[in-house]
Amino acid sequence: MxxxxxxxxxxxxxxxxxxxxxxxxxxxxxxxxxxxxxxxxxxxxxxxxxxxxxxxxxxxxxxxxxxxxxxxxxxxxKFENRFFLLLSLHKNNTEEIILEKENGKKTFVHFIREFRSVFKKVCQEFDNSTPIKDKINISYLFFFYGTGYNSRRILKSELSNYDEIKIDKIIKELSKDRKQDKENGKKRKFKYYGGHQSRLGHYYRHLFQTVKYVHNKQLNIDKKEYVKILRAQLSNHEQAIFALNSLSSIGREWNELGLINEYEMIKNIPNEFFNPNNEFDLKTLFPKITFEFEE
Structure with a gap:
Protein backbone atom coordinates (compact mmCIF):
# COMPACT_ATOMS: atom_id res chain seq x y z
CA MET A 1 0.00 0.00 0.00
CA LYS A 78 -0.80 -18.11 18.65
CA PHE A 79 -2.44 -20.07 15.85
CA GLU A 80 0.81 -20.34 13.90
CA ASN A 81 2.76 -21.42 16.97
CA ARG A 82 0.31 -24.24 17.61
CA PHE A 83 0.05 -25.15 13.92
CA PHE A 84 3.80 -25.57 13.52
CA LEU A 85 3.91 -27.55 16.76
CA LEU A 86 1.26 -29.90 15.34
CA LEU A 87 3.27 -30.07 12.11
CA SER A 88 6.36 -31.06 14.08
CA LEU A 89 4.38 -33.73 15.93
CA HIS A 90 3.13 -35.08 12.60
CA LYS A 91 6.72 -35.47 11.41
CA ASN A 92 7.55 -37.33 14.61
CA ASN A 93 4.51 -39.59 14.17
CA THR A 94 5.68 -40.44 10.65
CA GLU A 95 9.20 -41.27 11.80
CA GLU A 96 7.84 -43.49 14.58
CA ILE A 97 6.06 -45.79 12.11
CA ILE A 98 8.30 -48.86 12.01
CA LEU A 99 8.25 -52.00 9.86
CA GLU A 100 11.05 -54.34 10.85
CA LYS A 101 14.20 -52.36 9.99
CA GLU A 102 12.51 -49.54 8.09
CA ASN A 103 10.66 -46.53 9.38
CA GLY A 104 9.06 -43.28 8.32
CA LYS A 105 7.95 -42.54 4.77
CA LYS A 106 9.52 -45.71 3.35
CA THR A 107 6.94 -47.81 5.19
CA PHE A 108 4.12 -46.37 3.08
CA VAL A 109 5.60 -47.97 -0.03
CA HIS A 110 5.10 -51.36 1.63
CA PHE A 111 1.64 -50.36 2.84
CA ILE A 112 0.58 -49.74 -0.76
CA ARG A 113 1.95 -53.11 -1.84
CA GLU A 114 0.05 -54.89 0.90
CA PHE A 115 -3.18 -53.03 0.12
CA ARG A 116 -2.88 -54.02 -3.54
CA SER A 117 -2.44 -57.65 -2.52
CA VAL A 118 -5.60 -57.49 -0.39
CA PHE A 119 -7.53 -55.59 -3.06
CA LYS A 120 -6.75 -58.31 -5.58
CA LYS A 121 -8.22 -60.96 -3.25
CA VAL A 122 -11.30 -58.86 -2.61
CA CYS A 123 -11.92 -58.38 -6.34
CA GLN A 124 -11.73 -62.14 -6.82
CA GLU A 125 -14.57 -62.65 -4.35
CA PHE A 126 -16.72 -59.59 -5.08
CA ASP A 127 -17.65 -59.18 -8.75
CA ASN A 128 -18.48 -56.03 -10.71
CA SER A 129 -21.92 -55.80 -9.12
CA THR A 130 -20.16 -54.59 -5.97
CA PRO A 131 -19.42 -50.83 -6.16
CA ILE A 132 -15.74 -49.97 -6.33
CA LYS A 133 -15.98 -47.88 -3.15
CA ASP A 134 -17.21 -50.95 -1.28
CA LYS A 135 -14.30 -53.01 -2.59
CA ILE A 136 -11.89 -50.31 -1.44
CA ASN A 137 -13.57 -50.14 1.96
CA ILE A 138 -13.39 -53.91 2.43
CA SER A 139 -9.76 -54.00 1.31
CA TYR A 140 -8.70 -51.11 3.51
CA LEU A 141 -10.37 -52.59 6.58
CA PHE A 142 -8.56 -55.88 5.97
CA PHE A 143 -5.32 -53.95 5.53
CA PHE A 144 -5.90 -51.80 8.65
CA TYR A 145 -7.14 -54.44 11.11
CA GLY A 146 -5.44 -57.52 9.71
CA THR A 147 -6.53 -61.13 10.02
CA GLY A 148 -4.96 -61.91 13.40
CA TYR A 149 -7.03 -63.71 16.00
CA ASN A 150 -7.78 -60.63 18.14
CA SER A 151 -8.22 -58.21 15.23
CA ARG A 152 -10.51 -60.59 13.38
CA ARG A 153 -13.44 -59.87 15.73
CA ILE A 154 -13.19 -56.13 15.06
CA LEU A 155 -12.76 -56.73 11.34
CA LYS A 156 -15.85 -58.93 11.05
CA SER A 157 -17.88 -56.44 13.07
CA GLU A 158 -16.83 -53.59 10.75
CA LEU A 159 -17.67 -55.72 7.70
CA SER A 160 -20.98 -57.06 9.02
CA ASN A 161 -22.92 -55.38 6.19
CA TYR A 162 -21.15 -57.49 3.57
CA ASP A 163 -21.53 -61.13 2.54
CA GLU A 164 -20.22 -63.07 5.55
CA ILE A 165 -19.31 -66.14 3.51
CA LYS A 166 -17.14 -64.09 1.16
CA ILE A 167 -15.52 -62.21 4.04
CA ASP A 168 -14.70 -65.47 5.82
CA LYS A 169 -13.21 -66.85 2.61
CA ILE A 170 -10.95 -63.81 2.21
CA ILE A 171 -9.84 -64.13 5.85
CA LYS A 172 -9.01 -67.78 5.23
CA GLU A 173 -7.10 -67.00 2.01
CA LEU A 174 -5.06 -64.21 3.57
CA SER A 175 -4.31 -66.27 6.68
CA LYS A 176 -3.18 -69.14 4.44
CA ASP A 177 -0.89 -66.79 2.53
CA ARG A 178 0.73 -65.68 5.79
CA LYS A 179 1.32 -69.27 6.81
CA GLN A 180 2.76 -70.23 3.42
CA ASP A 181 5.11 -67.24 3.45
CA LYS A 182 6.44 -68.42 6.80
CA GLU A 183 6.81 -72.04 5.71
CA ASN A 184 8.46 -71.13 2.40
CA GLY A 185 10.79 -68.66 4.04
CA LYS A 186 9.52 -65.89 1.78
CA LYS A 187 11.26 -62.68 2.77
CA ARG A 188 9.24 -59.51 3.13
CA LYS A 189 9.97 -56.31 4.99
CA PHE A 190 7.18 -57.27 7.38
CA LYS A 191 4.44 -59.86 7.77
CA TYR A 192 1.50 -59.13 5.51
CA TYR A 193 -2.09 -59.06 6.81
CA GLY A 194 -1.11 -58.53 10.45
CA GLY A 195 -2.88 -55.17 10.59
CA HIS A 196 -1.64 -51.62 11.06
CA GLN A 197 -4.05 -49.99 13.48
CA SER A 198 -1.24 -49.62 16.04
CA ARG A 199 0.89 -47.83 13.41
CA LEU A 200 -1.67 -45.78 11.49
CA GLY A 201 -4.46 -45.17 14.00
CA HIS A 202 -2.69 -42.36 15.85
CA TYR A 203 -1.09 -41.07 12.63
CA TYR A 204 -4.45 -40.37 10.98
CA ARG A 205 -6.17 -39.12 14.14
CA HIS A 206 -3.46 -36.50 14.57
CA LEU A 207 -3.54 -35.57 10.87
CA PHE A 208 -7.31 -35.13 11.06
CA GLN A 209 -7.11 -32.97 14.19
CA THR A 210 -4.43 -30.78 12.59
CA VAL A 211 -6.50 -30.06 9.48
CA LYS A 212 -9.64 -29.61 11.57
CA TYR A 213 -7.77 -27.14 13.80
CA VAL A 214 -6.96 -24.98 10.77
CA HIS A 215 -10.43 -25.41 9.26
CA ASN A 216 -12.30 -24.30 12.40
CA LYS A 217 -10.18 -21.21 13.13
CA GLN A 218 -12.14 -17.96 12.71
CA LEU A 219 -9.20 -15.83 11.61
CA ASN A 220 -8.42 -13.67 8.58
CA ILE A 221 -5.95 -16.19 7.14
CA ASP A 222 -5.58 -18.25 3.98
CA LYS A 223 -6.38 -21.65 5.47
CA LYS A 224 -5.55 -23.49 2.27
CA GLU A 225 -1.98 -22.16 2.37
CA TYR A 226 -1.46 -23.61 5.84
CA VAL A 227 -2.90 -26.99 4.87
CA LYS A 228 -0.73 -26.88 1.75
CA ILE A 229 2.31 -26.71 4.06
CA LEU A 230 1.03 -29.84 5.80
CA ARG A 231 0.28 -31.60 2.51
CA ALA A 232 3.83 -30.86 1.33
CA GLN A 233 5.07 -33.12 4.13
CA LEU A 234 3.20 -36.12 2.68
CA SER A 235 4.93 -38.34 0.13
CA ASN A 236 2.99 -39.68 -2.87
CA HIS A 237 2.57 -43.04 -1.15
CA GLU A 238 1.37 -41.33 2.04
CA GLN A 239 -1.23 -39.43 0.05
CA ALA A 240 -2.27 -42.64 -1.71
CA ILE A 241 -2.88 -44.46 1.59
CA PHE A 242 -4.58 -41.29 2.83
CA ALA A 243 -6.96 -41.40 -0.15
CA LEU A 244 -7.83 -45.02 0.64
CA ASN A 245 -8.33 -44.18 4.31
CA SER A 246 -10.76 -41.38 3.43
CA LEU A 247 -12.77 -43.76 1.23
CA SER A 248 -13.13 -46.28 4.05
CA SER A 249 -15.56 -46.25 6.95
CA ILE A 250 -12.61 -45.44 9.24
CA GLY A 251 -11.92 -42.13 7.51
CA ARG A 252 -15.50 -41.13 6.66
CA GLU A 253 -15.21 -37.82 8.57
CA TRP A 254 -12.78 -36.50 5.96
CA ASN A 255 -15.58 -36.66 3.40
CA GLU A 256 -18.45 -35.82 5.73
CA LEU A 257 -16.78 -32.50 6.63
CA GLY A 258 -15.61 -31.96 3.05
CA LEU A 259 -11.98 -31.56 4.15
CA ILE A 260 -10.47 -33.94 1.61
CA ASN A 261 -11.95 -31.94 -1.28
CA GLU A 262 -11.74 -28.41 0.12
CA TYR A 263 -8.03 -28.68 0.89
CA GLU A 264 -7.18 -31.13 -1.91
CA MET A 265 -5.20 -33.27 0.50
CA ILE A 266 -4.27 -35.86 -2.13
CA LYS A 267 -3.70 -33.71 -5.22
CA ASN A 268 -0.04 -34.76 -5.62
CA ILE A 269 -0.79 -38.43 -6.35
CA PRO A 270 0.60 -39.07 -9.86
CA ASN A 271 -1.62 -39.90 -12.80
CA GLU A 272 -2.44 -43.64 -12.94
CA PHE A 273 -0.73 -44.31 -9.62
CA PHE A 274 -3.61 -46.74 -9.30
CA ASN A 275 -4.20 -48.67 -12.51
CA PRO A 276 -7.65 -47.65 -13.82
CA ASN A 277 -7.94 -50.92 -15.75
CA ASN A 278 -7.58 -53.43 -12.92
CA GLU A 279 -7.74 -51.19 -9.84
CA PHE A 280 -9.67 -47.91 -9.96
CA ASP A 281 -9.65 -44.40 -11.41
CA LEU A 282 -8.70 -41.89 -8.74
CA LYS A 283 -10.19 -38.95 -10.65
CA THR A 284 -13.58 -40.69 -10.78
CA LEU A 285 -13.48 -41.22 -7.02
CA PHE A 286 -12.43 -37.62 -6.31
CA PRO A 287 -13.98 -35.52 -9.13
CA LYS A 288 -13.84 -32.26 -7.14
CA ILE A 289 -10.07 -32.35 -6.71
CA THR A 290 -7.84 -30.78 -9.33
CA PHE A 291 -4.87 -33.12 -9.31
CA GLU A 292 -1.38 -31.90 -10.00
CA PHE A 293 -1.23 -33.90 -13.23
CA GLU A 294 -4.26 -31.93 -14.51
CA GLU A 295 -2.64 -28.52 -14.11
Missing part, protein backbone atom coordinates in the same frame (compact mmCIF):
# COMPACT_ATOMS: atom_id res chain seq x y z
CA UNK A 2 1.50 3.41 -1.03
CA UNK A 3 1.72 6.55 1.10
CA UNK A 4 -1.16 8.23 -0.72
CA UNK A 5 -3.49 5.39 0.19
CA UNK A 6 -2.36 5.53 3.83
CA UNK A 7 -3.61 9.12 4.15
CA UNK A 8 -6.78 8.71 2.10
CA UNK A 9 -9.10 8.72 5.14
CA UNK A 10 -7.41 11.81 6.65
CA UNK A 11 -7.70 13.69 3.33
CA UNK A 12 -11.40 12.84 3.04
CA UNK A 13 -12.09 13.96 6.60
CA UNK A 14 -10.24 17.24 6.03
CA UNK A 15 -12.14 17.99 2.83
CA UNK A 16 -15.50 17.19 4.39
CA UNK A 17 -14.65 19.42 7.36
CA UNK A 18 -13.72 22.34 5.12
CA UNK A 19 -16.88 21.92 3.06
CA UNK A 20 -19.09 21.90 6.18
CA UNK A 21 -17.39 24.99 7.63
CA UNK A 22 -17.54 27.05 4.44
CA UNK A 23 -21.00 25.86 3.43
CA UNK A 24 -22.55 28.38 5.79
CA UNK A 25 -20.54 31.30 4.42
CA UNK A 26 -20.78 30.69 0.70
CA UNK A 27 -24.53 31.61 0.38
CA UNK A 28 -23.90 34.85 2.26
CA UNK A 29 -21.06 35.76 -0.08
CA UNK A 30 -23.19 35.19 -3.17
CA UNK A 31 -25.97 37.42 -1.77
CA UNK A 32 -23.45 40.20 -1.27
CA UNK A 33 -24.21 40.49 2.44
CA UNK A 34 -21.61 41.37 5.07
CA UNK A 35 -20.73 38.59 7.44
CA UNK A 36 -21.53 39.40 11.06
CA UNK A 37 -18.23 39.07 12.96
CA UNK A 38 -19.93 38.20 16.26
CA UNK A 39 -22.08 35.53 14.66
CA UNK A 40 -19.08 34.21 12.79
CA UNK A 41 -17.16 34.00 16.07
CA UNK A 42 -19.96 32.07 17.76
CA UNK A 43 -20.34 29.87 14.75
CA UNK A 44 -16.60 29.25 14.75
CA UNK A 45 -16.77 28.17 18.40
CA UNK A 46 -19.63 25.85 17.55
CA UNK A 47 -17.75 24.36 14.61
CA UNK A 48 -14.63 24.01 16.74
CA UNK A 49 -16.52 22.07 19.38
CA UNK A 50 -18.35 20.01 16.81
CA UNK A 51 -15.23 19.15 14.83
CA UNK A 52 -13.33 18.47 18.04
CA UNK A 53 -16.00 16.01 19.10
CA UNK A 54 -16.01 14.48 15.64
CA UNK A 55 -12.27 13.97 15.68
CA UNK A 56 -12.45 12.57 19.20
CA UNK A 57 -14.96 10.01 17.93
CA UNK A 58 -12.71 9.21 14.98
CA UNK A 59 -9.78 8.79 17.37
CA UNK A 60 -11.78 6.30 19.43
CA UNK A 61 -12.72 4.38 16.27
CA UNK A 62 -9.11 4.32 15.08
CA UNK A 63 -7.94 3.23 18.54
CA UNK A 64 -10.51 0.43 18.54
CA UNK A 65 -9.36 -0.67 15.09
CA UNK A 66 -5.72 -0.60 16.21
CA UNK A 67 -6.48 -2.70 19.28
CA UNK A 68 -8.57 -5.08 17.17
CA UNK A 69 -5.73 -5.46 14.65
CA UNK A 70 -3.25 -6.07 17.46
CA UNK A 71 -5.53 -8.70 18.97
CA UNK A 72 -5.96 -10.41 15.60
CA UNK A 73 -2.20 -10.36 15.01
CA UNK A 74 -1.71 -11.92 18.44
CA UNK A 75 -4.33 -14.60 17.68
CA UNK A 76 -2.66 -15.39 14.35
CA UNK A 77 0.70 -15.69 16.10
Missing amino acids: NQKSNYKIEIYIGLIGLIIIHLFFIPQAFRGEVIDAEKASKFGSFIGGYVGTLFALISVILLYKTLKDQKEASEIE
Whole structure:
Protein backbone atom coordinates (compact mmCIF):
# COMPACT_ATOMS: atom_id res chain seq x y z
CA MET A 1 0.00 0.00 0.00
CA ASN A 2 1.50 3.41 -1.03
CA GLN A 3 1.72 6.55 1.10
CA LYS A 4 -1.16 8.23 -0.72
CA SER A 5 -3.49 5.39 0.19
CA ASN A 6 -2.36 5.53 3.83
CA TYR A 7 -3.61 9.12 4.15
CA LYS A 8 -6.78 8.71 2.10
CA ILE A 9 -9.10 8.72 5.14
CA GLU A 10 -7.41 11.81 6.65
CA ILE A 11 -7.70 13.69 3.33
CA TYR A 12 -11.40 12.84 3.04
CA ILE A 13 -12.09 13.96 6.60
CA GLY A 14 -10.24 17.24 6.03
CA LEU A 15 -12.14 17.99 2.83
CA ILE A 16 -15.50 17.19 4.39
CA GLY A 17 -14.65 19.42 7.36
CA LEU A 18 -13.72 22.34 5.12
CA ILE A 19 -16.88 21.92 3.06
CA ILE A 20 -19.09 21.90 6.18
CA ILE A 21 -17.39 24.99 7.63
CA HIS A 22 -17.54 27.05 4.44
CA LEU A 23 -21.00 25.86 3.43
CA PHE A 24 -22.55 28.38 5.79
CA PHE A 25 -20.54 31.30 4.42
CA ILE A 26 -20.78 30.69 0.70
CA PRO A 27 -24.53 31.61 0.38
CA GLN A 28 -23.90 34.85 2.26
CA ALA A 29 -21.06 35.76 -0.08
CA PHE A 30 -23.19 35.19 -3.17
CA ARG A 31 -25.97 37.42 -1.77
CA GLY A 32 -23.45 40.20 -1.27
CA GLU A 33 -24.21 40.49 2.44
CA VAL A 34 -21.61 41.37 5.07
CA ILE A 35 -20.73 38.59 7.44
CA ASP A 36 -21.53 39.40 11.06
CA ALA A 37 -18.23 39.07 12.96
CA GLU A 38 -19.93 38.20 16.26
CA LYS A 39 -22.08 35.53 14.66
CA ALA A 40 -19.08 34.21 12.79
CA SER A 41 -17.16 34.00 16.07
CA LYS A 42 -19.96 32.07 17.76
CA PHE A 43 -20.34 29.87 14.75
CA GLY A 44 -16.60 29.25 14.75
CA SER A 45 -16.77 28.17 18.40
CA PHE A 46 -19.63 25.85 17.55
CA ILE A 47 -17.75 24.36 14.61
CA GLY A 48 -14.63 24.01 16.74
CA GLY A 49 -16.52 22.07 19.38
CA TYR A 50 -18.35 20.01 16.81
CA VAL A 51 -15.23 19.15 14.83
CA GLY A 52 -13.33 18.47 18.04
CA THR A 53 -16.00 16.01 19.10
CA LEU A 54 -16.01 14.48 15.64
CA PHE A 55 -12.27 13.97 15.68
CA ALA A 56 -12.45 12.57 19.20
CA LEU A 57 -14.96 10.01 17.93
CA ILE A 58 -12.71 9.21 14.98
CA SER A 59 -9.78 8.79 17.37
CA VAL A 60 -11.78 6.30 19.43
CA ILE A 61 -12.72 4.38 16.27
CA LEU A 62 -9.11 4.32 15.08
CA LEU A 63 -7.94 3.23 18.54
CA TYR A 64 -10.51 0.43 18.54
CA LYS A 65 -9.36 -0.67 15.09
CA THR A 66 -5.72 -0.60 16.21
CA LEU A 67 -6.48 -2.70 19.28
CA LYS A 68 -8.57 -5.08 17.17
CA ASP A 69 -5.73 -5.46 14.65
CA GLN A 70 -3.25 -6.07 17.46
CA LYS A 71 -5.53 -8.70 18.97
CA GLU A 72 -5.96 -10.41 15.60
CA ALA A 73 -2.20 -10.36 15.01
CA SER A 74 -1.71 -11.92 18.44
CA GLU A 75 -4.33 -14.60 17.68
CA ILE A 76 -2.66 -15.39 14.35
CA GLU A 77 0.70 -15.69 16.10
CA LYS A 78 -0.80 -18.11 18.65
CA PHE A 79 -2.44 -20.07 15.85
CA GLU A 80 0.81 -20.34 13.90
CA ASN A 81 2.76 -21.42 16.97
CA ARG A 82 0.31 -24.24 17.61
CA PHE A 83 0.05 -25.15 13.92
CA PHE A 84 3.80 -25.57 13.52
CA LEU A 85 3.91 -27.55 16.76
CA LEU A 86 1.26 -29.90 15.34
CA LEU A 87 3.27 -30.07 12.11
CA SER A 88 6.36 -31.06 14.08
CA LEU A 89 4.38 -33.73 15.93
CA HIS A 90 3.13 -35.08 12.60
CA LYS A 91 6.72 -35.47 11.41
CA ASN A 92 7.55 -37.33 14.61
CA ASN A 93 4.51 -39.59 14.17
CA THR A 94 5.68 -40.44 10.65
CA GLU A 95 9.20 -41.27 11.80
CA GLU A 96 7.84 -43.49 14.58
CA ILE A 97 6.06 -45.79 12.11
CA ILE A 98 8.30 -48.86 12.01
CA LEU A 99 8.25 -52.00 9.86
CA GLU A 100 11.05 -54.34 10.85
CA LYS A 101 14.20 -52.36 9.99
CA GLU A 102 12.51 -49.54 8.09
CA ASN A 103 10.66 -46.53 9.38
CA GLY A 104 9.06 -43.28 8.32
CA LYS A 105 7.95 -42.54 4.77
CA LYS A 106 9.52 -45.71 3.35
CA THR A 107 6.94 -47.81 5.19
CA PHE A 108 4.12 -46.37 3.08
CA VAL A 109 5.60 -47.97 -0.03
CA HIS A 110 5.10 -51.36 1.63
CA PHE A 111 1.64 -50.36 2.84
CA ILE A 112 0.58 -49.74 -0.76
CA ARG A 113 1.95 -53.11 -1.84
CA GLU A 114 0.05 -54.89 0.90
CA PHE A 115 -3.18 -53.03 0.12
CA ARG A 116 -2.88 -54.02 -3.54
CA SER A 117 -2.44 -57.65 -2.52
CA VAL A 118 -5.60 -57.49 -0.39
CA PHE A 119 -7.53 -55.59 -3.06
CA LYS A 120 -6.75 -58.31 -5.58
CA LYS A 121 -8.22 -60.96 -3.25
CA VAL A 122 -11.30 -58.86 -2.61
CA CYS A 123 -11.92 -58.38 -6.34
CA GLN A 124 -11.73 -62.14 -6.82
CA GLU A 125 -14.57 -62.65 -4.35
CA PHE A 126 -16.72 -59.59 -5.08
CA ASP A 127 -17.65 -59.18 -8.75
CA ASN A 128 -18.48 -56.03 -10.71
CA SER A 129 -21.92 -55.80 -9.12
CA THR A 130 -20.16 -54.59 -5.97
CA PRO A 131 -19.42 -50.83 -6.16
CA ILE A 132 -15.74 -49.97 -6.33
CA LYS A 133 -15.98 -47.88 -3.15
CA ASP A 134 -17.21 -50.95 -1.28
CA LYS A 135 -14.30 -53.01 -2.59
CA ILE A 136 -11.89 -50.31 -1.44
CA ASN A 137 -13.57 -50.14 1.96
CA ILE A 138 -13.39 -53.91 2.43
CA SER A 139 -9.76 -54.00 1.31
CA TYR A 140 -8.70 -51.11 3.51
CA LEU A 141 -10.37 -52.59 6.58
CA PHE A 142 -8.56 -55.88 5.97
CA PHE A 143 -5.32 -53.95 5.53
CA PHE A 144 -5.90 -51.80 8.65
CA TYR A 145 -7.14 -54.44 11.11
CA GLY A 146 -5.44 -57.52 9.71
CA THR A 147 -6.53 -61.13 10.02
CA GLY A 148 -4.96 -61.91 13.40
CA TYR A 149 -7.03 -63.71 16.00
CA ASN A 150 -7.78 -60.63 18.14
CA SER A 151 -8.22 -58.21 15.23
CA ARG A 152 -10.51 -60.59 13.38
CA ARG A 153 -13.44 -59.87 15.73
CA ILE A 154 -13.19 -56.13 15.06
CA LEU A 155 -12.76 -56.73 11.34
CA LYS A 156 -15.85 -58.93 11.05
CA SER A 157 -17.88 -56.44 13.07
CA GLU A 158 -16.83 -53.59 10.75
CA LEU A 159 -17.67 -55.72 7.70
CA SER A 160 -20.98 -57.06 9.02
CA ASN A 161 -22.92 -55.38 6.19
CA TYR A 162 -21.15 -57.49 3.57
CA ASP A 163 -21.53 -61.13 2.54
CA GLU A 164 -20.22 -63.07 5.55
CA ILE A 165 -19.31 -66.14 3.51
CA LYS A 166 -17.14 -64.09 1.16
CA ILE A 167 -15.52 -62.21 4.04
CA ASP A 168 -14.70 -65.47 5.82
CA LYS A 169 -13.21 -66.85 2.61
CA ILE A 170 -10.95 -63.81 2.21
CA ILE A 171 -9.84 -64.13 5.85
CA LYS A 172 -9.01 -67.78 5.23
CA GLU A 173 -7.10 -67.00 2.01
CA LEU A 174 -5.06 -64.21 3.57
CA SER A 175 -4.31 -66.27 6.68
CA LYS A 176 -3.18 -69.14 4.44
CA ASP A 177 -0.89 -66.79 2.53
CA ARG A 178 0.73 -65.68 5.79
CA LYS A 179 1.32 -69.27 6.81
CA GLN A 180 2.76 -70.23 3.42
CA ASP A 181 5.11 -67.24 3.45
CA LYS A 182 6.44 -68.42 6.80
CA GLU A 183 6.81 -72.04 5.71
CA ASN A 184 8.46 -71.13 2.40
CA GLY A 185 10.79 -68.66 4.04
CA LYS A 186 9.52 -65.89 1.78
CA LYS A 187 11.26 -62.68 2.77
CA ARG A 188 9.24 -59.51 3.13
CA LYS A 189 9.97 -56.31 4.99
CA PHE A 190 7.18 -57.27 7.38
CA LYS A 191 4.44 -59.86 7.77
CA TYR A 192 1.50 -59.13 5.51
CA TYR A 193 -2.09 -59.06 6.81
CA GLY A 194 -1.11 -58.53 10.45
CA GLY A 195 -2.88 -55.17 10.59
CA HIS A 196 -1.64 -51.62 11.06
CA GLN A 197 -4.05 -49.99 13.48
CA SER A 198 -1.24 -49.62 16.04
CA ARG A 199 0.89 -47.83 13.41
CA LEU A 200 -1.67 -45.78 11.49
CA GLY A 201 -4.46 -45.17 14.00
CA HIS A 202 -2.69 -42.36 15.85
CA TYR A 203 -1.09 -41.07 12.63
CA TYR A 204 -4.45 -40.37 10.98
CA ARG A 205 -6.17 -39.12 14.14
CA HIS A 206 -3.46 -36.50 14.57
CA LEU A 207 -3.54 -35.57 10.87
CA PHE A 208 -7.31 -35.13 11.06
CA GLN A 209 -7.11 -32.97 14.19
CA THR A 210 -4.43 -30.78 12.59
CA VAL A 211 -6.50 -30.06 9.48
CA LYS A 212 -9.64 -29.61 11.57
CA TYR A 213 -7.77 -27.14 13.80
CA VAL A 214 -6.96 -24.98 10.77
CA HIS A 215 -10.43 -25.41 9.26
CA ASN A 216 -12.30 -24.30 12.40
CA LYS A 217 -10.18 -21.21 13.13
CA GLN A 218 -12.14 -17.96 12.71
CA LEU A 219 -9.20 -15.83 11.61
CA ASN A 220 -8.42 -13.67 8.58
CA ILE A 221 -5.95 -16.19 7.14
CA ASP A 222 -5.58 -18.25 3.98
CA LYS A 223 -6.38 -21.65 5.47
CA LYS A 224 -5.55 -23.49 2.27
CA GLU A 225 -1.98 -22.16 2.37
CA TYR A 226 -1.46 -23.61 5.84
CA VAL A 227 -2.90 -26.99 4.87
CA LYS A 228 -0.73 -26.88 1.75
CA ILE A 229 2.31 -26.71 4.06
CA LEU A 230 1.03 -29.84 5.80
CA ARG A 231 0.28 -31.60 2.51
CA ALA A 232 3.83 -30.86 1.33
CA GLN A 233 5.07 -33.12 4.13
CA LEU A 234 3.20 -36.12 2.68
CA SER A 235 4.93 -38.34 0.13
CA ASN A 236 2.99 -39.68 -2.87
CA HIS A 237 2.57 -43.04 -1.15
CA GLU A 238 1.37 -41.33 2.04
CA GLN A 239 -1.23 -39.43 0.05
CA ALA A 240 -2.27 -42.64 -1.71
CA ILE A 241 -2.88 -44.46 1.59
CA PHE A 242 -4.58 -41.29 2.83
CA ALA A 243 -6.96 -41.40 -0.15
CA LEU A 244 -7.83 -45.02 0.64
CA ASN A 245 -8.33 -44.18 4.31
CA SER A 246 -10.76 -41.38 3.43
CA LEU A 247 -12.77 -43.76 1.23
CA SER A 248 -13.13 -46.28 4.05
CA SER A 249 -15.56 -46.25 6.95
CA ILE A 250 -12.61 -45.44 9.24
CA GLY A 251 -11.92 -42.13 7.51
CA ARG A 252 -15.50 -41.13 6.66
CA GLU A 253 -15.21 -37.82 8.57
CA TRP A 254 -12.78 -36.50 5.96
CA ASN A 255 -15.58 -36.66 3.40
CA GLU A 256 -18.45 -35.82 5.73
CA LEU A 257 -16.78 -32.50 6.63
CA GLY A 258 -15.61 -31.96 3.05
CA LEU A 259 -11.98 -31.56 4.15
CA ILE A 260 -10.47 -33.94 1.61
CA ASN A 261 -11.95 -31.94 -1.28
CA GLU A 262 -11.74 -28.41 0.12
CA TYR A 263 -8.03 -28.68 0.89
CA GLU A 264 -7.18 -31.13 -1.91
CA MET A 265 -5.20 -33.27 0.50
CA ILE A 266 -4.27 -35.86 -2.13
CA LYS A 267 -3.70 -33.71 -5.22
CA ASN A 268 -0.04 -34.76 -5.62
CA ILE A 269 -0.79 -38.43 -6.35
CA PRO A 270 0.60 -39.07 -9.86
CA ASN A 271 -1.62 -39.90 -12.80
CA GLU A 272 -2.44 -43.64 -12.94
CA PHE A 273 -0.73 -44.31 -9.62
CA PHE A 274 -3.61 -46.74 -9.30
CA ASN A 275 -4.20 -48.67 -12.51
CA PRO A 276 -7.65 -47.65 -13.82
CA ASN A 277 -7.94 -50.92 -15.75
CA ASN A 278 -7.58 -53.43 -12.92
CA GLU A 279 -7.74 -51.19 -9.84
CA PHE A 280 -9.67 -47.91 -9.96
CA ASP A 281 -9.65 -44.40 -11.41
CA LEU A 282 -8.70 -41.89 -8.74
CA LYS A 283 -10.19 -38.95 -10.65
CA THR A 284 -13.58 -40.69 -10.78
CA LEU A 285 -13.48 -41.22 -7.02
CA PHE A 286 -12.43 -37.62 -6.31
CA PRO A 287 -13.98 -35.52 -9.13
CA LYS A 288 -13.84 -32.26 -7.14
CA ILE A 289 -10.07 -32.35 -6.71
CA THR A 290 -7.84 -30.78 -9.33
CA PHE A 291 -4.87 -33.12 -9.31
CA GLU A 292 -1.38 -31.90 -10.00
CA PHE A 293 -1.23 -33.90 -13.23
CA GLU A 294 -4.26 -31.93 -14.51
CA GLU A 295 -2.64 -28.52 -14.11
